[in-house]
Amino acid sequence: MDPLIIALIVAVFTLLVLFSGIPIAFGLSFVSIALLVTFEGFQMLDVFAETFFAGLNSFVLLSIPMFILMGMAVANSPAGKDLYTGLDRWLWRVPGGLVISNIGACSIFAALSGSSPATCAAIGTMGIPEMRKRGYSDQIATGTIAAGGTLGVLIPPSIVLIVYGIATGTSIGRLFLCGLVPGFMLAGMFAIWALIHSYFIDKDAAKALRNRVRPTLKEKLEVLPRILPFLAIIAGVLYVLYGGVATPSEASGVGAFLVFVLIALVYKIYQPKKIWNIVKVSMKESVMIMFIIAASYLFAFTLSQLYVTQSLAQSMVELSSNKWVVFILINIFLLIAGFFLPPVAVIVMTSAILLPVITTLGFDPYWFAIVFTINMEIGLITPPVGLNLYIIKGITPDVSLSEILKGSIPFMIIMALAIVILCIFPEIVTWLPDKIMGKDLGF
Amino acid sequence: MKKKYLQFCDLIAKACGAFAVLALLLSILVIVELVFERYFFQRAITWQTELVTMLLVASTFIGSVYVLSEKAHVSMEWIYDFLSKKNIIRLKIFTSSISLLFFLILFYFGFIMFEEAFTKNYSTGTVWDPPLWIPYSSMMIGALLMILQYIAEIIKLTDEEDFK
Numbered sequence: 001m002d003p004l005i006i007a008l009i010v011a012v013f014t015l016l017v018l019f020s021g022i023p024i025a026f027g028l029s030f031v032s033i034a035l036l037v038t039f040e041g042f043q044m045l046d047v048f049a050e051t052f053f054a055g056l057n058s059f060v061l062l063s064i065p066m067f068i069l070m071g072m073a074v075a076n077s078p079a080g081k082d083l084y085t086g087l088d089r090w091l092w093r094v095p096g097g098l099v100i101s102n103i104g105a106c107s108i109f110a111a112l113s114g115s116s117p118a119t120c121a122a123i124g125t126m127g128i129p130e131m132r133k134r135g136y137s138d139q140i141a142t143g144t145i146a147a148g149g150t151l152g153v154l155i156p157p158s159i160v161l162i163v164y165g166i167a168t169g170t171s172i173g174r175l176f177l178c179g180l181v182p183g184f185m186l187a188g189m190f191a192i193w194a195l196i197h198s199y200f201i202d203k204d205a206a207k208a209l210r211n212r213v214r215p216t217l218k219e220k221l222e223v224l225p226r227i228l229p230f231l232a233i234i235a236g237v238l239y240v241l242y243g244g245v246a247t248p249s250e251a252s253g254v255g256a257f258l259v260f261v262l263i264a265l266v267y268k269i270y271q272p273k274k275i276w277n278i279v280k281v282s283m284k285e286s287v288m289i290m291f292i293i294a295a296s297y298l299f300a301f302t303l304s305q306l307y308v309t310q311s312l313a314q315s316m317v318e319l320s321s322n323k324w325v326v327f328i329l330i331n332i333f334l335l336i337a338g339f340f341l342p343p344v345a346v347i348v349m350t351s352a353i354l355l356p357v358i359t360t361l362g363f364d365p366y367w368f369a370i371v372f373t374i375n376m377e378i379g380l381i382t383p384p385v386g387l388n389l390y391i392i393k394g395i396t397p398d399v400s401l402s403e404i405l406k407g408s409i410p411f412m413i414i415m416a417l418a419i420v421i422l423c424i425f426p427e428i429v430t431w432l433p434d435k436i437m438g439k440d441l442g443f
Numbered sequence: 444m445k446k447k448y449l450q451f452c453d454l455i456a457k458a459c460g461a462f463a464v465l466a467l468l469l470s471i472l473v474i475v476e477l478v479f480e481r482y483f484f485q486r487a488i489t490w491q492t493e494l495v496t497m498l499l500v501a502s503t504f505i506g507s508v509y510v511l512s513e514k515a516h517v518s519m520e521w522i523y524d525f526l527s528k529k530n531i532i533r534l535k536i537f538t539s540s541i542s543l544l545f546f547l548i549l550f551y552f553g554f555i556m557f558e559e560a561f562t563k564n565y566s567t568g569t570v571w572d573p574p575l576w577i578p579y580s581s582m583m584i585g586a587l588l589m590i591l592q593y594i595a596e597i598i599k600l601t602d603e604e605d606f607k
Contacts, residue, residue, distance in 0.1 A: 018519055020522065021519060021522055021534060021535070022541060023516035023517065023542065024518055024519070025516060025517075026541070026545050027518075029549075030541050030542070030544070030545045033548060045548065045552060049549060049553050049582070050556065053553075053556070053579070053582055056504075059492045059495065062474070062495055062496065062499050065467055065502075066474070245482070246478065249495075250474060250478050253474025253475065253478070253495075254475055254478050256471055257471050279464045279467055279468055280464050283463045283467055283502065283506055284509075285515075286467075286503075287502065287506040287507055288515055288516055290503040291503060291507055294503070385517070387517070
């Protein structure tokens with residue numbers, strides 16, 4: 001059978017299975033086994049268990065639960081609240097200041113945690129009620145956090161970039177550096193939108209601004225000693241990673257340890273029960289992600305066995321003589337895949353197909369990683385699997401999902417705009433890593 | 444009998460959760476130890492990376508049982524909006540059976556991997572050189588417990604269907 005026809009069968013079958021509401025990890029595994037047996041016979045089952053095991057058996061993957069732990073430990077301590085009030089007090093004069101403080105808090109929290117849902121939950125729990133209380137509309141309050149939360153996977157550390165690095169054999173440290181400037185650029189673009197929104201569209205917000213009390217210098221200063229140690233950990237972890245001092249797993253493990261020490265010292269959170277609960281929530285998220293990674297590896301292995309990977313890559317290159325046409329098609333494909341699948345699954349499943357295409361066309365794989373990630377961010381705030389939307393729905397059950405979605409749409413457009421900007425000025429991605437680590441000489 | 448089985452599965456799920464939490468906590472400590480050995484004492488790393496990788500694999504396979512009992516494995520539940528309550532339960536029984544089938548296959552082949560490594564005394568072939576059946580067993584045990592858990596899930600779902 002023509003591999004392209006097989007590809008079509010695979011796509012339809014996979015979507016059907018996943019739409020049934022089966023956990024994505026088990027659905028993907030089941031699809032892989034069914035395809036292997038159908039097209040290659042039962043003897044393929046002999047390698048399936050080993051492939052599945054091998055998908056998890058990697059020291060680098062350890063950085064995923066560790067970065068999740070770092071984020072959860074902060075999210076479950078008053079640190080998130082302090083971070084938030086701190087920014088609010090310092091940015092009080094800016095119109096739409098509270099919205100901007102929220103975006104800022106999301107970006108800083110994103111630098112402590114590698115996951116979008118964690119960022120959303122940590123800042124949203126305080127931020128959304130506060131914004132609504134001060135008269136911002138439900139749409140802007142929820143949309144800001146949904147979008148701000150997605151910064152979690154762009155601003156390092158990022159689980160999505162770790163998985164991209166493992167799947168493509170690129171340097172995780174360099175990927176992180178690549179994400180830094182675009183991450184803050186995106187945060188800045190979000191903030192500009194918040195400004196425009198509160199000046200011209202949301203008149204309630206302007207009213208809210210007039211009612212504000214000026215925070216005193218003392219108020220501004222008193223939060224700093226509690227926030228600065230966490231910022232120091234961020235700086236430490238990043239320095240260790242980029243300086244090539246330690247591997248991501250080592251940096252994340254020590255980072256997680258230090259965060260636990262800090263919340264014990266600053267917030268007196270050292271009771272075994274509390275620590276246990278923090279680790280338990282983190283474990284839940286990391287096990288879920290790790291299982292999806294293992295299943296996606298099995299799926300990618302299956303695609304390659306059926307020769308789908310190779311022929312899809314081939315036909316994508318031959319699709320058009322203009323590399324930008326192919327690139328736009330890849331983006332649309334990623335966007336659609338992101339609607340249905342969690343980012344880590346999309347990366348593991350498609351990187352073997354896309355990376356050869358990207359390098360053949362002459363694009364930089366590091367630059368592509370960032371474009372890839374922003375595409376996945378858009379998927380996080382679109383139904384049916386938009387994780388962030390559901391987390392926000394959990395925080396504010398009285399705001400309808402469509403209202404949250406409406407609030408998120410401008411941010412989706414901003415993200416698409418960011419992709420266009422990165423295409424025109426790829427230096428935004430590559431400048432910082434080139435400066436710090438030297439030019440990438442290919443791999 | 445049924446009630447006892449469900450209680451038993453509940454207990455297993457909690458124990459699996461506790462195991463995964465302990466594995467993660469231990470990993471943190473081992474990593475900190477590793478960093479001290481490597482960067483402060485300039486010693487070679489022998490067992491630490493292998494041990495934490497094993498712990499990671501074990502906590503994923505075993506912890507998965509707890510995650511299932513908490514319904515925290517991500518899925519696309521969009522279609523439920525269009526179905527009646529009864530049909531949702533039927534669909535859930537169907538998808539649980541598919542997952543059950545997957546774990547039966549995983550258990551069988553996991554067992555073969557484990558048995559081969561155990562009887563032939565395979566080891567990882569590194570400096571530390573632990574026997575391979577230890578990491579392999581976590582996949583087998585995890586799959587087995589997932590089978591028990593999914594049977595419990597299906598029992599609960601059929602009860603709900605009868606009740607409706």
